[in-house]
Amino acid sequence: MVALMHLVHETVMQAPLDAIFSLAADVERWPQLHPAYRWCRILERRPGGITFEMGGRIRGWPARWTAVQEQFPDDGRIVFRHIRGITTGMVVRWHLQPEPQGVRVQLVHDLVLRWPVIGRLASDLIVGPLFIDWIASKTLASVKREVEQWVSTGESSSQASAR
Template sequence: MRTYNEIDLQCSPEDAFRFARMVDRWPQHLQHYRKVRFIEGNSGEGGLVEMAAYRRFDKVSWPVWWMSEMEVDAQLLRIRYRHVKGITRGMQVEWKLEPASSGMTKVSIVHEWEQPQVGRIVAARVIGPVFVHFIADQTLQGLKQAAERQREAAAYG
């Protein structure tokens, strides 16, 4: 199973990277995140992080939960996760942040799951598109809004 999400943010790659790696603050910016906390480590260096979010279906919110080993590469502006607990155990995730045109930053997220415990068909047809892709898209949209709000606030003092 593989999913791909991408968005352009109107901020520098360094500002976008700061929002992306500060996962423990995501619930402040992202309505669909219930909880993010480091079991070991921190947002600057990475570590073991527990994450919980909601996948909204009209009026119903489906709770999802996972635990990941987070690796931060500030030089390359990359963040990698390896899911170690939860239904998506074994999933590999990579965030890439790259300069784009006119002061924009392209942020992409790739989720890959080669050995899904739930079966390849369920992973490819349900978990990937319905949960992973949707939640990643909501995450990118929320981080875009937060980063651009901060940029506007800095511009207006």
């Protein structure tokens, strides 16, 4: 049985679309944005994307994964395909859409767990709500906080805390 976990997180950010896009795509900075992300290593750089490995602690549990990132700046989209780790097969999409009140940022996670018998149960009761939902909401909030601080003060949170 194939199990699909589908999660959507959304917010409106008060910042230029290109600044939001740049920060969302810059996975090397994510460990500075939220403590759950401990490290990031770029494995390959190519036009329009990267392959990277990331690790950290999601709700206290060790996590490590490898993903391929594709950037579509003209469409306001970033796509991550997880190729190694417990989230292998997960597709994560960032959609950025300008609106009169700011930029609507939608973060969508789709995971197909190809685990016999328990796949659906594991994705719906454990992987999705306990891990993916938690880190997705934290990531989106961290990007929002960082980019809106940059717009209002001209400095990142790491620059502000260094003062």
